[in-house]
Amino acid sequence: MPALESGIRAPRIDLAFLDGKKFSLEDALRRGPVVAAFFKVNCPVCQFTFPYLERVFQTYGASSAFTLIGISQNDAADTRSFNREYGVTFPTLLDEKGKYPVSNAYGLTNVPTIFVISSAGEVESSSVGWSRRDVEQLSQRLARLSGKDAIPLFAPGEKIPDYKPG
Numbered sequence: 001m002p003a004l005e006s007g008i009r010a011p012r013i014d015l016a017f018l019d020g021k022k023f024s025l026e027d028a029l030r031r032g033p034v035v036a037a038f039f040k041v042n043c044p045v046c047q048f049t050f051p052y053l054e055r056v057f058q059t060y061g062a063s064s065a066f067t068l069i070g071i072s073q074n075d076a077a078d079t080r081s082f083n084r085e086y087g088v089t090f091p092t093l094l095d096e097k098g099k100y101p102v103s104n105a106y107g108l109t110n111v112p113t114i115f116v117i118s119s120a121g122e123v124e125s126s127s128v129g130w131s132r133r134d135v136e137q138l139s140q141r142l143a144r145l146s147g148k149d150a151i152p153l154f155a156p157g158e159k160i161p162d163y164k165p166g
Contacts, residue, residue, distance in 0.1 A: 003107035003115075003126055010117040011105035015093040018076055018083075023093050025117070028067045033124070033145065034117045035068045035138065038095075038108055041082040042074075045166045046112045049130050050086050053114075055153060056139050057090040063146035071095050073103060073111065110166035116141070129166035 004010070013025035013036065028034050037053055039046035050070070057068050070092040072079040079092055095102045106115065109128075116124040116138065127134035136153055143150035154160050 003109065003113050003128065004123045006123055006125055008123050010115065010121055010123050011102070013071070013093070013102050015071065015095060015102060018080060018092050018094065023069065023091070025121075028069075029117065029119050029121055031064065031067060032119050033066045035066060035114065035142070036071055036106075036117065037069070037112055037114045038071045038073065038103055038106070039082075039112045040073045041078045043111050043166065045130050045164045047082075047086060048164060049112045049135070050082075050088050052135055052153060054086070054088050054090065056135075056142055059139075059151055060142040060146040060148060061090060063148070065145040065147070066142055067091075068142075069093055071102060073097065073100055112166055114138070130161065130164035132160050132162045 010025065013023065015023055017023055025034060039050065053068070061068055068090045070088060070090060072092055073095050075097055076094060079094060082088070083092060112129065114127045118124045139153045140150045
């Protein structure tokens with residue numbers, strides 16, 4: 001069940017990156033759509049999902065046709081450790097631990113939750129937990145935005161479940 005329905009205005013995101021620099025959804029949307037992936041470092045489904053988001057980022061992220069961000073519900077040290085362990089290199093923001101103002105604004109009940117926010121600032125889609133179909137659709141959408149051919153996201157023989165609840 002999505003946290004926010006498609007077509008509604010996306011709540012503001014004004015948070016700090018791991019390095020302390022500020023991120024503004026409003027500014028990022030001027031460059032194109034934003035993919036916001038919320039997570040907790042101790043969430044097994046997040047640990048499963050984020051390496052696939054990294055594959056998408058490595059394949060299409062250089063195009064600057066979209067912005068992909070992780071939004072951690074943990075502190076900076078734990079988030080850095082998660083990023084190292086799971087190979088995450090895309091930019092990561094910190095939602096204020098304990099208060100989670102952005103997670104709450106987005107109506108999160110589970111992680112991972114991934115939102116695609118159109119350049120007009122509306123929630124285009126959301127996905128809660130792991131959904132193979134949703135991640136494949138995200139990869140195809142970002143390929144189109146990047147002007148590239150979509151690549152296979154999963155290696156031959158890789159056993160990928162269709163769904164894992166968050």
